[in-house]
Amino acid sequence: MNRKTLFISVAGLLLLVFAGAVVLYQQSASESRNQSVLEREGAPIKGPNDAKVTIVEFFDPACGTCRDFYPLVKRLIDRYPGKVRVMVRYAPLHAGSDQVVRMLEAARYQGKFWQALELLFRSQDRWVVNHKSQPMRALTVMRVLGLDMERFSADMNRPELVQTIQRDVQDGQTLNVRATPEFFVNGRPMPSFGYDQLSRLVEEAVADAY
Amino acid sequence: MKSKVYSLGGQPGWTLLFATWIVVASATLGSLFFSEVMGVPVCVLCWYQRIAMYPLVLILAIGLFPYDPKVVRYAGALAGVGWLSAMFHVLLVAGIIPEGVQPCVQGIPCSETHISLLGFLNIPVMSLSTFTLIGVLLFYAHRMESS
Numbered sequence: 249m250n251r252k253t254l255f256i257s258v259a260g261l262l263l264l265v266f267a268g269a270v271v272l273y274q275q276s277a278s279e280s281r282n283q284s285v286l287e288r289e290g291a292p293i294k295g296p297n298d299a300k301v302t303i304v305e306f307f308d309p310a311c312g313t314c315r316d317f318y319p320l321v322k323r324l325i326d327r328y329p330g331k332v333r334v335m336v337r338y339a340p341l342h343a344g345s346d347q348v349v350r351m352l353e354a355a356r357y358q359g360k361f362w363q364a365l366e367l368l369f370r371s372q373d374r375w376v377v378n379h380k381s382q383p384m385r386a387l388t389v390m391r392v393l394g395l396d397m398e399r400f401s402a403d404m405n406r407p408e409l410v411q412t413i414q415r416d417v418q419d420g421q422t423l424n425v426r427a428t429p430e431f432f433v434n435g436r437p438m439p440s441f442g443y444d445q446l447s448r449l450v451e452e453a454v455a456d457a458y
Numbered sequence: 459m460k461s462k463v464y465s466l467g468g469q470p471g472w473t474l475l476f477a478t479w480i481v482v483a484s485a486t487l488g489s490l491f492f493s494e495v496m497g498v499p500v501c502v503l504c505w506y507q508r509i510a511m512y513p514l515v516l517i518l519a520i521g522l523f524p525y526d527p528k529v530v531r532y533a534g535a536l537a538g539v540g541w542l543s544a545m546f547h548v549l550l551v552a553g554i555i556p557e558g559v560q561p562c563v564q565g566i567p568c569s570e571t572h573i574s575l576l577g578f579l580n581i582p583v584m585s586l587s588t589f590t591l592i593g594v595l596l597f598y599a600h601r602m603e604s605s
Contacts, residue, residue, distance in 0.1 A: 251472070255522065258480060266487045270495050424497050 285419045286432055287335060290412070292361050295325045295333030300457035301450065303332065306339040306420050306430040309348050310381040314429040315369040320443055328454050336365075338416040339428050344381030349413055351386060354403040358395050367393065472525050474599035478533070478592055479518040485588045486515050492581065503547045507585050510540030514592070527603040530596050537596060541589040547582040 286304050303321065307314040325332050338353075340346045348368070355364035368375070368386060375385035391397075403409060423432075431438055433449040434457070489508060492498045500508075514533055521529025549555045 251476075252523065255476070255479075255519075258476075259483065262480075262483050262487060266491065269491060273491075273495055426497060426499065 285422045286435060288337070288415065288419065291335050291337055291416070292356060293333055293335050294322075294362065296330050297333065299331050299333040301328070301332045301434055301453045303334040303446075303450065304337060304432040305334055306337045306416075306423075306425045306428055308339055308341050308345050308428045309352060309365065309368045309386075310340075310342040310345045310372065310376045310379070311428045312372065312376075315372055317429050317443070317446070318366075318369055320446065324447065324450050328450070331454050331458060332450060337419065338413050339420045339425050339430070340413070340417070341426075341428055342376070342379060342381050344383055346413070347383035348375075348381050348386045350404045350409060351383070351390060351400075353409050353412060354400050355390065355393065355395060357403045357409075358399065360393050360395060363393055364390060469525060471527055471530075471599045471603040472522065474595055474602065475518060475522055475525075475529065478595040478599065479515070479522065481588060481591055481595065482511065482514040482518060485585075486512055488584075489581075498581075503543055503550070504581070504585075506543040507540050507547070507589075510536045510543070510589075511585075527600075530600045530603070534593070534596050534600075537589055537592045541586070541593060544582060544586040544589050548586050551580065551582050 287302060303324065305314075305317075305321065321334050325334060338349045340349045352361060352364050352368070355361055367389060371389045375382050375389050377385075420430075423430075431446055431449070433446075434453045436449060436453070438445040438449055489504075489511070493500050514536055517529060517533055517536070520526075521533070546555065
C-alpha cells in the first residue's frame, strides 16, 4: 500500500468511527430521556390539560430569547386548539434569577403566575441589567399586579417553593439544559435552534398524536 | 516493528510522524465529540489546548506529503505549548494550583470536570497524556531522522 492510500484510508476510518459514535450517542441519549424528569406534576401549564402534545420549556425570566419565543409559544397553543399545551420549568441560569423565579412561584400561589411572567418579560429591560437579574427591581415591577405582599414575602421562603425550584434545576441538569429557552415537544428536542424548528416540531407532534 | 517501519519506504521518521498524525486526528475528533455532540462546556484552558492541538492535524499532514522532516520543529513548538497548558490544567483540577490563580473565574470554571473514565481519567488528564505521547513520538521521529 502506498503512503497516500494508507493516509486516506486511515483518515476515512477515523471519520467513520466519529460518525458512528455520533449516531450511537444520539440514539442512546434519546432513549434515556426520562419522561418523569421532563414533566413534573404541579409545574405551571398553559393550555388544555388533556392535550396530547406537550411543549416543555425550560426558561429563565431574565433571558431575552425566552421573551422573544413567548408569543410564538402562545400562538402554537392557539393554532391547534385543544391539542397543544405548554409546561414551563425553571432554569435560572442568569445571576440573580433564582430570586426572581421564587417571586414568580410566589405569585403563582396567588393565581397570578402567567400575568407575572408576561409582565416580567414585557418589562425585562427595567430589571435585567447587563445580563444580571436585579431582584429588587423585579419586585418593583411586580407591584402593579396587586398581590398580597405580606403573603408574597412569606410564600417566597416556603420550603416547598424552594424545593420545586431545586427540582426543576436538577431536572434541567439531568436533561443537559445549558442554555435557555430549551424546548422539548413530547420529549423531542429541536433539531437545531430556531422559531421554524419549534413550529415544525409541534406540527409533527400534532400530526402524530391526532 | 522495524521491518514494518522500513517497508513503508525506508523512512522510519515518516512512519512515526504518521503515527503522531493519527494520535492528533483522534484527539481532535474526540474533543469535538465532547463539546459538539455531548455538549460538554469548553473552558478557557481547554481552548488553549485546542489551539495547540487542532493545527497539528494540518501541519503534520502537510509534512507527510511530501515528507519533510523539518515539520517536527513546527509541530514540536505547538505540542510544547499544549503540554504546558494541559499540565497547568491538571494541576488546577487536582487543587495543587489554588482557585484564585485560575484565569477563568467567570463563566465556566476550569477546575470543574465533567467526564471521568475509570475514576481518574478526566479530560485534562487525557489531554496531558496525549500531548506527552505526541511529544515522545515527535522526539523519536526527529532522532531517527538525524541519526
